[in-house]
Amino acid sequence: MRNSSEIEFPGGHLELPHLPPLHLGGLTIDLSITKHVFFMLLSALILVIVAVYAARKNRRSSVPTGFGNLVEIFVVFMRDEIALPTMGKAGLRYLPYLLTTFFFILIMNLFGLVPYGATATSNVSVTAALAFIAFVMIQVTAIRAQGLKRYFAHLTGGLHWMFWPIMIPVEVLGLFTKPFALCMRLFANMNGGHIVLLALIGLIFLFRSLIMAPVSVLFSVGISALEIFVAVLQAYIFTILTALFMGFGLQPEGHEGEIDQAH
Amino acid sequence: MEANAMAYLAAGIGSGLVIIGAGLGIGKLAAATMDATGRQPEAAGQARTSMIISAALIEGVTFFALAICIILATKG
Numbered sequence: 001m002r003n004s005s006e007i008e009f010p011g012g013h014l015e016l017p018h019l020p021p022l023h024l025g026g027l028t029i030d031l032s033i034t035k036h037v038f039f040m041l042l043s044a045l046i047l048v049i050v051a052v053y054a055a056r057k058n059r060r061s062s063v064p065t066g067f068g069n070l071v072e073i074f075v076v077f078m079r080d081e082i083a084l085p086t087m088g089k090a091g092l093r094y095l096p097y098l099l100t101t102f103f104f105i106l107i108m109n110l111f112g113l114v115p116y117g118a119t120a121t122s123n124v125s126v127t128a129a130l131a132f133i134a135f136v137m138i139q140v141t142a143i144r145a146q147g148l149k150r151y152f153a154h155l156t157g158g159l160h161w162m163f164w165p166i167m168i169p170v171e172v173l174g175l176f177t178k179p180f181a182l183c184m185r186l187f188a189n190m191n192g193g194h195i196v197l198l199a200l201i202g203l204i205f206l207f208r209s210l211i212m213a214p215v216s217v218l219f220s221v222g223i224s225a226l227e228i229f230v231a232v233l234q235a236y237i238f239t240i241l242t243a244l245f246m247g248f249g250l251q252p253e254g255h256e257g258e259i260d261q262a263h
Numbered sequence: 264m265e266a267n268a269m270a271y272l273a274a275g276i277g278s279g280l281v282i283i284g285a286g287l288g289i290g291k292l293a294a295a296t297m298d299a300t301g302r303q304p305e306a307a308g309q310a311r312t313s314m315i316i317s318a319a320l321i322e323g324v325t326f327f328a329l330a331i332c333i334i335l336a337t338k339g
Binding site: 081085181182184185188189233236237240241244 | 308309312315316319320322323324326327329330
């Protein structure tokens with residue numbers, strides 16, 4: 001759960017290199033590779049390998065088999081259940097971004113359940129970066145679909161100019177709360193499971209007795225099984241909410257709340 | 264009561280209140296979805312998707328409140 005500058009593996013641990021901190025103006029930024037950064041890069045590498053392998057395998061034959069079939073199920077689900085209902089036909093252009101987000105978050109989440117692994121998404125900096133990318137995508141989608149003029153007109157809420165001092169701050173704040181909620185939700189969910197596990201295992205040391213051990217271990221197994229579900233669910237929720245917010249920007253007329261359910 | 268004890272008490276009571284609200288909200292949501300699915304089983308997929316989205320939004324606000332509780336509890 002904690003970030004550290006070394007990775008553990010069976011039979012030892014490896015000290016990760018420390019990079020000299022960067023000085024930007026008054027800021028000092030430490031860019032050394034930590035455990036979370038290492039596992040994030042590893043997830044990215046695995047994502048690229050898996051995606052390229054599946055794409056190659058599916059290109060060879062028109063009927064996907066085995067591993068290619070498994071990946072296709074996910075891709076088709078993303079297209080039919082997330083991109084098309086929230087954004088309509090125009091959503092297909094943004095499907096690559098959604099797929100990348102989903103699989104990247106999924107692999108990072110699942111790494112926390114591998115022994116000696118670490119969940120990169122339980123670090124608030126990682127989720128903040130993901131949410132920032134989502135923020136940029138939401139704004140780009142809206143500006144591309146409506147044009148810059150309509151985009152700014154939307155920020156006034158379409159009301160009389162006397163309401164602008166109230167509407168503009170509220171709308172601008174609304175732009176930022178969505179990605180902020182995305183960031184906090186993923187971070188808190190991935191951390192929450194780990195904290196529960198820590199508390200359960202900690203009970204053994206708190207009671208100082210062996211009788212507590214089976215209880216703790218049994219409950220930990222249950223929570224770990226729940227965590228597998230949460231890992232997939234949170235990747236799905238992050239993606240579908242991003243798609244939904246992007247879909248709001250795509251709609252030329254209405255304000256939020258009118259999702260085109262017909263598909 | 265000293266300030267630290269008050270902060271811990273506030274965090275405990277606060278997180279309890281948060282869970283009451285979130286539990287009621289998500290429970291009501293789930294009940295409504297079950298109703299809708301029972302009446303129109305063919306629309307189960309759409310109802311489920313809307314439920315997950317709304318549940319995630321409620322959950323997001325809950326986490327904001329819980330974060331405040333954690334800040335209170337770790338202040339001392």
